[in-house]
Amino acid sequence: xxxxxxxxxxxxxxxxxxxxxxxxxxxxxxxxxxxxxxxxxxxxxxxxxxxxxxxxxxxxxxxxxxxxxxxxxxxxxxxxxxxxxxxxxxxxxxxxxxxxxxxxxxxxxxxxxxxxxxxxxxxxxxxxxxxxxxxxxxxxxxxxxxxxxxxxxxxxxxxxxxxxxxxxxxxxxxxxxxxxxxxxxxxxxxxxxxxxxxxxxxxxxxxxxxxxxxxxxxxxxxxxxxxxxxxxxxxxxxxxxxxxxxxxxxxxxxxxxxxxxxxxxxxxxxxxxxxxxxxxxxxxxxxxxxxxxxxxxxxxxxxxxxxxxxxxxxxxxxxxxxxxxxxxxxxxxxxxxxxxxxxxxxxxxxxxxxxxxxxxxxxxxxxxxxxxxxxxxxxxxxxxxxxxxxxxxxxxxxxxxxxxxxxxxxxxxxxxxxxxxxxxxxxxxxxxxxxxxxxx
Numbered sequence: 001x002x003x004x005x006x007x008x009x010x011x012x013x014x015x016x017x018x019x020x021x022x023x024x025x026x027x028x029x030x031x032x033x034x035x036x037x038x039x040x041x042x043x044x045x046x047x048x049x050x051x052x053x054x055x056x057x058x059x060x061x062x063x064x065x066x067x068x069x070x071x072x073x074x075x076x077x078x079x080x081x082x083x084x085x086x087x088x089x090x091x092x093x094x095x096x097x098x099x100x101x102x103x104x105x106x107x108x109x110x111x112x113x114x115x116x117x118x119x120x121x122x123x124x125x126x127x128x129x130x131x132x133x134x135x136x137x138x139x140x141x142x143x144x145x146x147x148x149x150x151x152x153x154x155x156x157x158x159x160x161x162x163x164x165x166x167x168x169x170x171x172x173x174x175x176x177x178x179x180x181x182x183x184x185x186x187x188x189x190x191x192x193x194x195x196x197x198x199x200x201x202x203x204x205x206x207x208x209x210x211x212x213x214x215x216x217x218x219x220x221x222x223x224x225x226x227x228x229x230x231x232x233x234x235x236x237x238x239x240x241x242x243x244x245x246x247x248x249x250x251x252x253x254x255x256x257x258x259x260x261x262x263x264x265x266x267x268x269x270x271x272x273x274x275x276x277x278x279x280x281x282x283x284x285x286x287x288x289x290x291x292x293x294x295x296x297x298x299x300x301x302x303x304x305x306x307x308x309x310x311x312x313x314x315x316x317x318x319x320x321x322x323x324x325x326x327x328x329x330x331x332x333x334x335x336x337x338x339x340x341x342x343x344x345x346x347x348x349x350x351x352x353x354x355x356x357x358x359x360x361x362x363x364x365x366x367x368x369x370x371x372x373x374x375x376x377x378x379x380x381x382x383x384x385x386x387x388x389x390x391x392x393x394x395x396x397x398x399x400x401x402x403x404x405x406x407x408x409x410x411x412x413x414x415x416x417x418x419x420x421x422x423x424x425x426x427x428x429x430x431x432x433x434x435x436x437x438x439x440x
Contacts, residue, residue, distance in 0.1 A: 006045070011338045020117075021241040030264045036298065052090055052093040053093055053116075053130070054130060056129050056130055060134055061118060063135075063138070063369075067367050067368065067398070068399050069131065069370070070114050070369075070370045070372065071116040071118065072117045072118065072372045073127060073371055073373050074090060074096065074118065074119060074120050074375075075374070076121075077375075077377055078154070081375065084380040086378065087376065088376040089101040089386060091111070092117070094113055094114060094115060095112065095117060096111070096112055097111045098112070098384060099378075099381070112391070112392055114372070114391060114395060115395075118130075121244070123376065124167045124173070126162075126307070127160060128173045131147065132147055132173060134369060135147055135367050136174050136296075137183070139367075140178075142280065142294055142403040143294055143367050144360060144365055144367070144404050145369075146297040146298075146368045147161075147174070147298050148297070148298075148300075148368075149300055149301060150372050150373070151373035152303050152374075152380065153302070154303065154374070155374055160371055161299075161300040168296070171249065171298050174296075175245045176242040178192070183323070186283065188280060188281070188282060188283060189283050192238070192276060192277070192278055193276070194237055194274065195208065195236040195274075197234055197273050198271060198273070199271075199354050199357075203216065203353075205233055206218060207256060213241070219233075220232070220356045229360055248383070249274060256272055265397060271300070273297060273299050273357060274299070275298075277293065277295055278294050278295075279292070287400060289415075295360075297361060299358075301327070301367045303325065304324055326353070327354075329352035332351065333347055333355045333363075334362065334393050336348060337362060337363040338396035347363065362397060363399060365401060366399055367399065368397070368399055370394050372394075374388065
């Protein structure tokens with residue numbers, strides 16, 4: 001497989017460094033591709049031989065501290081790759097190695113460390129419980145959230161996000177658990193709306209409206225202090241169950257642009273963005289002063305691709321070029337956000353519709369999970385290495401997640417809470433006075 005004998009990893013070196021008494025800041029650890037203290041020595045991680053799975057509790061600690069979670073998933077070899085050598089090995093619950101070199105043999109191994117790494121035998125539930133579930137908990141607490149899958153075409157992104165009827169992916173699982181948990185939270189009232197769009201050839205189309213120019217090439221706007229970044233004219237529908245959401249997603253998927261390439265029989269030719277708007281307020285708040293409105297983006301990106309590998313021509317070739325430009329813009333945004341020398345400078349969010357739509361999720365007010373999907377086949381080693389490097393850069397992102405409430409609403413909520421506390425105090429004092437009057 002080209003993976004050499006085990007050697008002391010960069011992660012181990014990071015552990016040794018922190019034991020010396022000095023605790024490096026997060027930015028320094030990220031620059032060295034090392035885990036933070038919350039990520040080290042996970043006592044809950046399963047032992048080798050049990051898929052190397054990190055515990056959900058340890059990953060929850062990571063996302064509470066960093067607001068960004070980056071995980072890698074290695075899919076099994078497919079029929080087209082059946083005779084290819086394997087160049088990727090998951091070596092622990094949070095690291096993997098890839099054999100660099102065209103032949104996959106006799107070359108140095110490159111190690112990558114993420115928040116979690118999933119072997120090809122990891123189940124859909126294994127992946128969801130250590131990614132999507134982390135974000136769902138924060139959304140129910142009033143934070144914006146984002147889950148997106150990245151990787152070359154045919155790497156398993158759509159299976160990870162959508163799954164199948166027998167093995168549902170992150171999107172159907174997160175929608176089902178959303179309503180299950182809402183049903184148990186009696187102290188809050190919730191309302192959920194869904195919107196779904198695609199970015200195809202740099203045009204943003206509404207997938208929940210069939211045909212018509214009114215659903216094509218919609219514009220992205222920004223409302224400071226209010227809705228933030230939003231798609232003007234995008235339809236949104238109230239939903240009361242996971243089955244309603246799934247029915248709408250199924251209808252939207254049928255309108256999504258797909259096409260056949262040599263890499264994938266049903267290659268996604270557009271970026272799909274499902275947005276759930278979750279509005280909540282205290283059950284006792286009739287005036288809705290405590291209302292919080294947050295957004296959860298669930299994104300299945302189109303895959304990066306090489307024309308030589310996909311055999312794309314004509315429209316397929318043009319689509320692939322637009323996809324690569326869009327993903328390149330995404331990489332430029334992450335580079336601008338994580339480059340220590342350029343921090344605080346211009347971030348090119350406006351270079352593509354995708355990055356404009358994700359401006360809150362990348363370096364902004366959101367809890368974000370990125371799933372890097374890769375093929376283990378040696379024939380895809382170049383694309384796999386590129387995807388892992390992209391995820392490595394994303395690991396350095398630092399979001400600042402706060403409850404999704406504008407400043408005026410926050411002040412009103414604070415006054416409402418203070419008024420409620422004063423009323424409770426007055427009630428206690430009145431009861432005390434009444435008791436004294438009975439005695440004297």
